[in-house]
Amino acid sequence: MSDVASVSPGRSLWADAWARLKANRAATFSALYLVLMTVVCLIGPLLTSHAFTTIYPDYVRTPPSLAPYPRADTIEKSLRDAVKRARIEISGWRQEGARVFVAVSSAKPIDERVVRYLDRSDTFEDAKVEEKSADGLKLTMSGRVEHKYFYFGTDNSGRDLLTRTLIAGRVSLAIGLLAGFVAVAIGVVYGATSGLMGGKTDEVMMRIVDILYSLPFIFFVIMLVVFFGRNFVLMFLAVGAVLWLDMARIVRGQALSLRRQEYVQAAEALGVRQSGILIRHIIPNLLGPVVIYMTLLVPQVIILESFLSFLGLGVQEPMASWGVLISAGAKNIGTADWLLVFPSIFLTSTLFALNFIGDGLRDALDPKDR
Amino acid sequence: MAEPILALKNIKVNFQTLDGIVEAVKGVSLDVKAGETVAIVGESGSGKSQLMMGTMGLLASNGSIAGVADYRGTNLVGLPKPELNSIRGRKITMIFQEPMTSLDPLYTIGNQLIEPIMHHQKIGWDQANARAIDMMKLVKIQEPERRMGSYPHEMSGGQRQRVMIAMALANDPDLLIADEPTTALDVTIQAEILELMASLQKRLGMGMIFITHDLNIVRRIASRVVVMRYGEVVEEGDAKAIFKQPKHAYTKALLDAEPSGRKAPPAAKAPKILDGTSVSVTFKIGGGFMAGPPLLLKAVDRVSVTLKQGQTIGIVGESGSGKSTLARALLRLVPSEGAISFEGKDIAKLDREEMRPLRKQIQIVLQDPFGSLSPRMTAGQIVTEGLLVHEPSMTSRKRDQRAVQALEEVQLDPKLRNRYPHEFSGGQRQRIAIARAIILKPRLIVLDEPTSALDRQVQSQIIELLRNLQKANNLSYLFISHDLAVVRAMADHIIVMKDGRVVEQGTPDEVLENPREPYTKRLMAAAFA
Numbered sequence: 090m091s092d093v094a095s096v097s098p099g100r101s102l103w104a105d106a107w108a109r110l111k112a113n114r115a116a117t118f119s120a121l122y123l124v125l126m127t128v129v130c131l132i133g134p135l136l137t138s139h140a141f142t143t144i145y146p147d148y149v150r151t152p153p154s155l156a157p158y159p160r161a162d163t164i165e166k167s168l169r170d171a172v173k174r175a176r177i178e179i180s181g182w183r184q185e186g187a188r189v190f191v192a193v194s195s196a197k198p199i200d201e202r203v204v205r206y207l208d209r210s211d212t213f214e215d216a217k218v219e220e221k222s223a224d225g226l227k228l229t230m231s232g233r234v235e236h237k238y239f240y241f242g243t244d245n246s247g248r249d250l251l252t253r254t255l256i257a258g259r260v261s262l263a264i265g266l267l268a269g270f271v272a273v274a275i276g277v278v279y280g281a282t283s284g285l286m287g288g289k290t291d292e293v294m295m296r297i298v299d300i301l302y303s304l305p306f307i308f309f310v311i312m313l314v315v316f317f318g319r320n321f322v323l324m325f326l327a328v329g330a331v332l333w334l335d336m337a338r339i340v341r342g343q344a345l346s347l348r349r350q351e352y353v354q355a356a357e358a359l360g361v362r363q364s365g366i367l368i369r370h371i372i373p374n375l376l377g378p379v380v381i382y383m384t385l386l387v388p389q390v391i392i393l394e395s396f397l398s399f400l401g402l403g404v405q406e407p408m409a410s411w412g413v414l415i416s417a418g419a420k421n422i423g424t425a426d427w428l429l430v431f432p433s434i435f436l437t438s439t440l441f442a443l444n445f446i447g448d449g450l451r452d453a454l455d456p457k458d459r
Numbered sequence: 460m461a462e463p464i465l466a467l468k469n470i471k472v473n474f475q476t477l478d479g480i481v482e483a484v485k486g487v488s489l490d491v492k493a494g495e496t497v498a499i500v501g502e503s504g505s506g507k508s509q510l511m512m513g514t515m516g517l518l519a520s521n522g523s524i525a526g527v528a529d530y531r532g533t534n535l536v537g538l539p540k541p542e543l544n545s546i547r548g549r550k551i552t553m554i555f556q557e558p559m560t561s562l563d564p565l566y567t568i569g570n571q572l573i574e575p576i577m578h579h580q581k582i583g584w585d586q587a588n589a590r591a592i593d594m595m596k597l598v599k600i601q602e603p604e605r606r607m608g609s610y611p612h613e614m615s616g617g618q619r620q621r622v623m624i625a626m627a628l629a630n631d632p633d634l635l636i637a638d639e640p641t642t643a644l645d646v647t648i649q650a651e652i653l654e655l656m657a658s659l660q661k662r663l664g665m666g667m668i669f670i671t672h673d674l675n676i677v678r679r680i681a682s683r684v685v686v687m688r689y690g691e692v693v694e695e696g697d698a699k700a701i702f703k704q705p706k707h708a709y710t711k712a713l714l715d716a717e718p719s720g721r722k723a724p725p726a727a728k729a730p731k732i733l734d735g736t737s738v739s740v741t742f743k744i745g746g747g748f749m750a751g752p753p754l755l756l757k758a759v760d761r762v763s764v765t766l767k768q769g770q771t772i773g774i775v776g777e778s779g780s781g782k783s784t785l786a787r788a789l790l791r792l793v794p795s796e797g798a799i800s801f802e803g804k805d806i807a808k809l810d811r812e813e814m815r816p817l818r819k820q821i822q823i824v825l826q827d828p829f830g831s832l833s834p835r836m837t838a839g840q841i842v843t844e845g846l847l848v849h850e851p852s853m854t855s856r857k858r859d860q861r862a863v864q865a866l867e868e869v870q871l872d873p874k875l876r877n878r879y880p881h882e883f884s885g886g887q888r889q890r891i892a893i894a895r896a897i898i899l900k901p902r903l904i905v906l907d908e909p910t911s912a913l914d915r916q917v918q919s920q921i922i923e924l925l926r927n928l929q930k931a932n933n934l935s936y937l938f939i940s941h942d943l944a945v946v947r948a949m950a951d952h953i954i955v956m957k958d959g960r961v962v963e964q965g966t967p968d969e970v971l972e973n974p975r976e977p978y979t980k981r982l983m984a985a986a987f988a
Contacts, residue, residue: 101837101879102834103835350830351830352830355823355825355892359848360816360818360819361845361847362848369833374834
């Protein structure tokens with residue numbers, strides 16, 4: 090048919106909303122920021138040259154700095170610490186370029202394997218014996234000073250905070266998105282069904298929601314933890330299972346009003362089954378508010394997770410989430426404020442961005458603006 | 460000649476949209492003198508409302524206005540808000556279309572009346588209260604003292620519109636702008652409100668701008684008429700002259716848009732399609748657990764209808780008379796009592812599943828062309844939805860062909876079938892709704908006010924289309940309307956309903972030419988005055 094080929098395309102409401110969203114600078118910027126944040130959290134930990142579990146005993150609570158560690162004044166201390174562990178005396182040391190030469194002596198002959206003590210220190214690498222006296226009581230060894238960067242400083246155990254913040258970002262964003270999706274999926278189907286069916290079914294379904302509402306959230310999570318142990322997946326479930334209640338109520342309200350729309354009546358008159366009405370008419374038409382609510386739900390989930398982690402019910406060491414890091418930072422606020430500052434900046438800026446996007450979406454999807 | 464109160468010179472209103480700038484008003488000039496009523500007439504989208512909204516500084520945030528709006532020496536365009544507010548709402552007031560939404564549901568009528576009086580006239584509460592009661596008397600609201608304490612939802616649409624008028628007149632305005640003030644009202648109430656406005660205007664000697672799409676109203680109230688189309692004035696002049704000798708082709712078309720013609724009754728031995736005997740519908744209001752017994756409301760009270768093949772029954776009545784409910788009951792869309800049979804088969808007791816195959820034969824076209832199409836589906840999807848239900852084995856290619864056919868039948872370009880409802884005009888949307896009904900090749904279509912949300916001209920096109928479809932497919936129609944002019948052109952049998960009962964029925968000539976019931980007479984007077 091000739092017509093089939095030359096159909097002029099239509100512009101859906103979604104396309105309209107998209108164009109309006111693109112015109113909103115705060116929302117566009119926030120979306121870009123979020124994408125950037127996600128990419129950085131995914132790729133960043135591979136590039137920081139620290140594993141998030143590595144502990145550097147020499148660098149406990151090192152303040153953030155763009156300059157490499159160790160500093161000149163700390164080299165001697167690290168050196169003395171390392172040599173002391175070998176139970177030999179240090180008789181003198183000097184630095185030549187990147188290498189440090191140290192002369193040691195002992196009452197007993199020195200085993201050449203003492204260089205391992207230097208290697209074991211976080212400050213030196215590539216240690217070797219330079220010369221050894223004939224009686225073996227004196228020995229000179231050298232090691233290269235190992236430069237390390239801690240842009241965000243290190244935590245109480247001497248782990249790199251930058252790496253940990255990025256790893257924590259993965260966890261927080263994943264929980265936020267997944268639990269958000271769980272909540273939305275359950276909430277939309279449940280709420281839409283309830284709203285569309287109406288009458289007794291609606292009554293019963295919403296009373297179930299009320300009952301679940303009345304369960305204290307923390308109690309619920311503690312129960313889950315007690316029965317199933319601490320588990321990453323469980324976090325999604327717990328948070329998602331609680332937050333779908335709000336979603337269900339919002340969606341039910343929308344569905345109730347959509348049900349009275351004339352196009353739903355028209356569909357009924359066509360003989361469309363309830364499931365068809367639900368899928369073709371109700372759900373697509375309530376997706377607008379759902380999308381908006383979801384962007385506001387994700388920050389809520391991230392905060393909830395932070396709260397749980399703060400209480401010690403969330404993710405477990407050495408894994409981290411922003412909530413875990415912030416809670417650790419809060420304990421050290423007097424002595425190591427960077428532990429609080431950096432994770433907080435990451436968390437709040439992400440939440441800001443999400444809220445801006447939510448705002449932008451609401452403006453873009455609001456039909457009254459048309 | 461008196462000086463004009465408001466003189467608009469070369470007013471332009473533009474809207475910044477995603478598709479670029481839309482020129483809603485393209486340089487319109489007109490003026491209003493004291494004691495004069497100027498009607499601005501035009502179809503929806505002609506820019507008649509935006510012209511006045513722009514002048515009053517009420518445009519949406521993406522709109523902009525240029526030109527001169529001279530109110531007694533002050534240019535309203537570009538006037539700072541505080542100064543504009545000293546004129547707007549005091550010297551120039553407005554009445555809007557929707558009496559339901561123009562009043563704040565949280566405050567009493569009295570509050571809403573007194574507040575602006577105190578604000579603009581700088582007088583105390585007692586004086587303002589007395590003034591408000593005077594105004595209520597002026598607009599002929601019964602028991603004004605008691606009504607001052609009522610909330611908007613306790614009043615009918617007509618009463619609310621009266622309150623709006625009282626509010627608009629409370630500060631002795633020079634100029635009243637009425638934007639389709641009667642469109643949302645029933646015809647009989649419409650007539651009362653118009654009469655009230657005309658008499659008040661004469662008594663108070665103010666100027667009035669009356670925006671409408673309905674020429675019937677213009678004839679009754681206006682001294683001068685401005686006809687607008689596509690944001691431009693096409694014709695302007697004395698009301699009588701324009702009605703007698705329209706110059707512009709568009710004005711002629713508007714005047715001729717009154718639906719005409721009659722429908723011949725079906726053959727006497729045409730088979731019965733739908734037969735409802737003593738149908739009643741009762742709504743429960745409130746009640747339930749702990750709330751006591753519900754209030755029972757009889758929306759339809761023992762009504763019998765017999766529809767033959769090829770026949771059109773017009774059901775006439777005011778809103779709330781039960782005409783829509785009756786139609787939905789006959790279609791088994793609301794629970795009802797009484798016997799209903801379709802082509803001789805009793806359908807009153809069938810459940811949802813058993814009704815489904817019959818739905819193919821019985822279709823409905825609803826009033827609101829904006830609300831009856833799902834905004835997230837394309838025209839093609841909307842039209843073919845019924846096929847998904849009744850011919851599930853059909854391939855999508857075949858469905859598409861059927862959609863093209865159906866759209867051609869309703870004279871809509873099938874190339875547009877991938878567009879979404881919001882990209883169509885009201886008339887086009889109604890065509891889509893009709894295509895959705897006829898694609899299943901039904902025997903009976905219920906038309907629930909299919910033309911009342913449309914402009915006159917579009918209305919007569921849709922009526923023409925419906926008549927042609929009926930002839931081509933030997934359809935039976937159940938035509939519900941409050942507009943007697945339309946019913947006269949469509950139906951061969953008329954039922955007049957009031958409070959859920961049939962008060963009168965017969966052929967259009969019997970009912971409309973010699974109405975027996977006072978109620979029908981009132982309807983007639985309002986429609987053909």
